[in-house]
Amino acid sequence: xxxxxxxxxxxxxxxxxxxxxxxxxxxxxxxxxxxxxxxxxxxxxxxxxxxxxxxxxxxxxxxxxxxxxxxxxxxxxxxxxxxxxxxxxxxxxxxxxxxxxxxxxxxxxxxxxxxxxxxxxxxxxxxxxxxxxxxxxxxxxxxxxxxxxxxxxxxxxxxxxxxxxxxxxxxxxxxxxxxxxxxxxxxxxxxxxxxxxxxxxxxxxxxxxxxxxxxxxxxxxxxxxxxxxxxxxxxxxxxxxxxxxxxxxxxxxxxxxxxxxxxxxxxxxxxxxxxxxxxxxxxxxxxxxxxxxxxxxxxxxxxxxxxxxxxxxxxxxxxxxxxxxxxxxxxxxxxxxxxxxxxxxxxxxxxxxxxxxxxxxxxxxxxxxxxxxxxxxxxxxxxxxxxxxxxxxxxxxxxxxxxxxxxxxxxxxxxxxxxxxxxxxxxxxxxxxxxxxxxxxxxxxxxxxxxxxxxxxxxxxxxxxxxxxxxxxxxxxxxxxxxxxxxxxxxxxxxxxxxxxxxxxxxxxxxxxxxxxxxxxxxxxx
Ligand code: B12
Ligand code: SF4
Numbered sequence: 001x002x003x004x005x006x007x008x009x010x011x012x013x014x015x016x017x018x019x020x021x022x023x024x025x026x027x028x029x030x031x032x033x034x035x036x037x038x039x040x041x042x043x044x045x046x047x048x049x050x051x052x053x054x055x056x057x058x059x060x061x062x063x064x065x066x067x068x069x070x071x072x073x074x075x076x077x078x079x080x081x082x083x084x085x086x087x088x089x090x091x092x093x094x095x096x097x098x099x100x101x102x103x104x105x106x107x108x109x110x111x112x113x114x115x116x117x118x119x120x121x122x123x124x125x126x127x128x129x130x131x132x133x134x135x136x137x138x139x140x141x142x143x144x145x146x147x148x149x150x151x152x153x154x155x156x157x158x159x160x161x162x163x164x165x166x167x168x169x170x171x172x173x174x175x176x177x178x179x180x181x182x183x184x185x186x187x188x189x190x191x192x193x194x195x196x197x198x199x200x201x202x203x204x205x206x207x208x209x210x211x212x213x214x215x216x217x218x219x220x221x222x223x224x225x226x227x228x229x230x231x232x233x234x235x236x237x238x239x240x241x242x243x244x245x246x247x248x249x250x251x252x253x254x255x256x257x258x259x260x261x262x263x264x265x266x267x268x269x270x271x272x273x274x275x276x277x278x279x280x281x282x283x284x285x286x287x288x289x290x291x292x293x294x295x296x297x298x299x300x301x302x303x304x305x306x307x308x309x310x311x312x313x314x315x316x317x318x319x320x321x322x323x324x325x326x327x328x329x330x331x332x333x334x335x336x337x338x339x340x341x342x343x344x345x346x347x348x349x350x351x352x353x354x355x356x357x358x359x360x361x362x363x364x365x366x367x368x369x370x371x372x373x374x375x376x377x378x379x380x381x382x383x384x385x386x387x388x389x390x391x392x393x394x395x396x397x398x399x400x401x402x403x404x405x406x407x408x409x410x411x412x413x414x415x416x417x418x419x420x421x422x423x424x425x426x427x428x429x430x431x432x433x434x435x436x437x438x439x440x441x442x443x444x445x446x447x448x449x450x451x452x453x454x455x456x457x458x459x460x461x462x463x464x465x466x467x468x469x470x471x472x473x474x475x476x477x478x479x480x481x482x483x484x485x486x487x488x489x490x491x492x493x494x495x496x497x498x499x500x501x502x503x504x505x506x507x508x509x510x511x512x513x514x515x516x517x518x519x520x521x522x523x524x525x526x
Pocket of ligand 2: 277
């Protein structure tokens with residue numbers, strides 16, 4: 001089984017150290033379609049194995065949509081299979097683990113989809129550690145249905161287990177970061193038009209079975225600003241291939257990330273990639289290179305207009321890691337979003353430390369109806385010493401009341417159970433209660449209390465490993481923010497923290513009056 005701490009790759013270097021970054025662009029041309037050996041590409045998002053208390057949210061695998069759009073631009077034939085949306089109502093127990101449940105297509109059904117398409121190559125998304133055994137099921141399904149097809153994978157989980165995937169599961173190539181360009185280059189390599197050695201962020205076998213490794217990170221960036229002077233580093237990336245998603249099924253299921261979603265036809269959008277902060281629990285810095293790259297407001301509006309025109313969307317969710325990282329750019333964007341006249345929210349969490357009244361006014365005026373503030377802790381010491389989020393509570397808490405006062409609903413994200421880090425003492429149970437009290441006093445309408453979870457690629461994991469706070473056989477493939485995986489001898493056990501977080505969630509949210517929903521949400525499903 002992949003994804004225990006024992007099986008972490010040697011590439012799992014100090015997550016504070018980012019591999020060398022090269023800025024790259026799309027190639028000018030590609031091989032002739034008629035001469036291609038590899039032309040039919042299937043991109044698969046695996047089923048989801050979730051903690052029993054988690055709501056099976058079901059949203060578009062955007063990464064695969066972006067890759068597909070690029071491949072279509074170069075005339076490859078592409079299909080996206082999202083095993084979750086296609087098998088959403090089929091759920092099954094996880095053998096040997098009663099706390100988890102799997103949603104989505106089973107191996108036979110996945111095989112049937114693969115057989116029907118007969119791909120030359122399959123790319124399996126591996127962005128979630130808790131999907132890593134589902135990823136293995138997909139590999140097995142590929143072997144059953146298309147034994148000749150090349151197997152590849154990539155994403156925020158695959159990045160930390162590439163040798164494992166190749167040695168134990170017969171994968172041909174693992175992509176280590178952003179992959180719009182290197183996946184295309186890999187296809188071109190297979191079609192005799194490119195050198196494997198020239199591809200960045202990849203570990204792959206060449207035609208003779210030799211392993212080629214290049215951990216350097218290639219990040220897309222074109223021109224800096226557009227004609228109107230707005231940042232536009234990502235404007236050259238095509239919009240995700242929305243036409244390859246089963247849009248009506250996502251709309252029908254309606255299990256979007258936010259429990260407060262008001263629309264019935266919701267899209268999700270990325271307006272920037274990356275974040276420049278270095279919060280210890282977060283993997284963004286490591287995975288996206290700690291750099292911020294933006295799309296211009298015009299580019300974002302153009303995608304939203306297309307979504308409105310083609311799919312009649314009636315709401316959108318902004319999924320950026322940190323939408324307000326560049327406050328001025330965010331202001332320009334929100335100002336222009338008014339034109340869309342669509343409700344929107346930020347279920348992914350926004351950085352209170354990059355906000356002010358003017359920005360919140362612009363959000364409201366452009367259709368935002370709910371902000372999720374990612375506060376993490378109501379205790380400044382915990383923020384400074386353990387979480388390392390550049391948030392000053394004394395200077396910013398009033399913005400929460402301000403957002404409420406202008407009619408926005410406000411949700412808070414909090415983390416409890418931070419262990420000792422960098423020589424600073426771990427979070428005490430009293431400090432966790434203080435966070436609860438902070439959330440209460442700050443006036444949040446609702447809140448999520450997560451247990452500190454050592455995700456691969458986070459400094460939190462490396463600090464826990466260094467100090468022996470996580471067992472080496474900890475099943476990273478069963479991670480959820482509802483479990484307590486960190487044990488600090490003499491301070492607390494993970495189980496206690498998980499229970500405390502569950503109580504906080506229940507207590508805080510049981511009083512929330514929710515809008516009429518199509519589904520039942522329990523107080524612990526935040
Ligand atoms: C939106 C989102 C969700 C959505 C679902 C998204 C979906 N269907 O894809 C929802 C809300 C459901 C969700 C849930 C969870 N999430 Co989430 N989520 C995200 C988020 C914010 C954005 C994902 C995204 O669209 N990124 C933008 C696209 C462009 O990037 P991408 O998907 O990574 O794809 C690029 C590369 O990874 C690569 N790539 C990806 N797949 C493939 C495949 C191939 C073949 C190739 C070549 C390349 C490749 O190329 C792509 C293009 O450049 C990320 C953080 C982030 N910034 O990425 C967290 C993130 C993926 N989530 C995370 C986690 C932990 C969870 C949960 C476990 C939380 C929980 N409940 O406890 C659940 C698990 C859900 C599940 N299905 O099992 C972690 C995963 C870390 C880990 N190792 O597990 C992340 C990284 C955030 C973090 N905390 O650090 N999530
Ligand atoms: S501000 Fe948000 S996205 Fe940025 S490093 Fe911190 S948690 Fe991650």
